[in-house]
Amino acid sequence: MSLIKDLNELVEANIISEDIAGKIQAYYTKKENSSPNKLFIAFGILGALLIGLGIILIIAHNWDSLSKITKSVISFVPLVVGQLICAFVILKKNTNKTWIEASSVFLFFAVGASISLISQIYNIPGNIASYTITWMLLCLPIVYLMKANTIALLYIIGSTFYACELGYWNYPNITPYNYWFLLLLILPSYYFLYKKNPKSNFLIFYNWLIPISLVISLGTVTNNYSEIMFAAYLSLFGIFYLIGNSIYFKEQNLRNNSFLVISSIGSIGMLLSLSFSWYWDNLLKIEFQFNHLKDFTEIIATTILSIGALILLLKNFNKQFIKNSILLEFVFILFILSFFYGLKYSFSVIFINLIIFAIGILTIKKGEQKNHFGILNFGLLIITALVICRFFDTDLSFVIRGLLFVCVGIGFFITNYWMLKKRKANEK
Structure with missing residues (x-):
């Protein structure tokens, strides 16, 4: 109607x-x-991408037959056209989101194409990492001048690629410290969008890309002692989990609560890997020697993240917080204690297994209290994953292993059936 x-x-x-x-x-x-029409914005951005790629293909087809001067002029044409379009948008279409995003995307790729073409024409030395950081820094003003969220997202992706190029694919040559500077430069845009339009779809993409970028790039600070980085990652996931349980994110659908999803899966995944004895056996053999500044990068990263997680934890700490806890908020503290104990004794591996089991039980209990099948089954999956890990890590007979799986399967059926019966009883 x-x-x-x-x-x-x-x-x-x-x-x-x-x-x-x-x-x-x-x-x-x-x-x-x-x-703004969301579909129209999406097609506008896609159209700008296709136009840019089409121009590049047309030029590339006739590139070898052109003179150096002609090549240089052509290299700057997309850049000039993109700037003129953006100037027109600022003056005449500054309230039209489709024009803003489409013109900004065109200019973004025009900048990248111009840098690449000029470097190729005049044989300017460099590598993919220097090219990427130059491209990102040149396009950063577009984010704030045009208020273009698509460029901000592309900027985060480009910055993450830069960190991976230096930190992983050229390991152990260079630690990409500039990545953290690049990320800081984009955070004001993230904050402004949150304050201006907290229900924006672009904000959802921000919420996913930023934590994913951090998870991917954190490992680039590793130099000699990767074992320490487990504490850094669990502290990072602890921060994410506490953010995901904040008032703003509690009101979001689970698919939009990226911090909660990433932290839950990340923490459980890391704990499961730590539930094997290989890590703790290696830890007993390590002799830590800190002779150079680069030897401290893992400790510095872990300290900063652990302090940040502890501050957030203390800020949220109260009786209700403890009542609703499933231990994921405290995992980083528990692991740090286990780490120091594990430097001398191998008992820590048993402690980690107990932590995983406790998280699974508490998650099942929370799902039952909230009458939430998703939370309930996540807890059951944690227990199942732990059983599977022990299936490959123990000398138990196949009969006992089979019985364990049967018990877990029965547990899945009984808990879900009981929950469904309880829900139907409440509806009557």
Whole structure:
């Protein structure tokens, strides 16, 4: 039923006056006109990408037959055109989100193409990492000048690629410290979008890309003692978990609560890998020697992240917090204690297994209390994953292993059946 028809019925029933009905209609008409069409924005961005790629392909087909001067002029044409379009948008279309995003995307790739072409024409030395950071820094002003969120997302992806190029694919040559500087430069854009439009779809992409970028790039600080980085990662996941349980993210659907999803899966994944004896056996053999500044990078990263996680934990610490806890908030502390104990004794591996089991049980309990099948089954999956890990890590007979799987399967069936029966009873 249309809005106008509803308003006419309300007026005829003397529920609202014609004046109020007119104001309501005017409000929604204005809101509809000012709200950007999400599909149109997506197609605008895609169109800008296709146009840019088409121009590059046309030029590339005839590239070898052109003179150096002609090549140089052509290299700057997309850049100039992109800047002119963006200038037009700022002056005439500064409220049209489709124009803003599409023109910014075109200029973003024009900058990258121009840098690449000029470098190739004049044989300017460099590598993919220097090219990427130059491209990202040159395009950073577009984010704030045009208020273009698509460019911000592309910037995060480019910065992550830069960190991987130096930190992983050229390991152990260079630690990409500049990545953290690049990430800091984009955070104001993230904050401004959160304050201005907390329900924006672009903010959801931010919420996913930033933690994923951090998880990927954190490992690039590793130099000599990768064992220490387990504490850094669990502290990072602890920060994510506490952020994911904040008031803003609690109101989001689970698929939009990236911090909670990434932290839960990441923490459980790391704990499961630590539930094997290989890590603790290696830890007993390590002799830590810190002779150079680069030997301290893992300790510095771990210290910063652990302090940050501890501050957030203390800020949220109360009786209700403890009541709702499933231990994931405290995992980073428990692991740090296990780490120091594991430097001398191998008992820590048993402690880690107990922690995983406790998290699984508490998660099942939380799912039952909230009448939430997703949480309940996540807890059951944790227990199942632990059983599978021990299946490959113990000398138990196949009969006992088979019985363990049968018990877990029965547990899945019984808990879900009981939960479904409870839900139906509450609906009556």
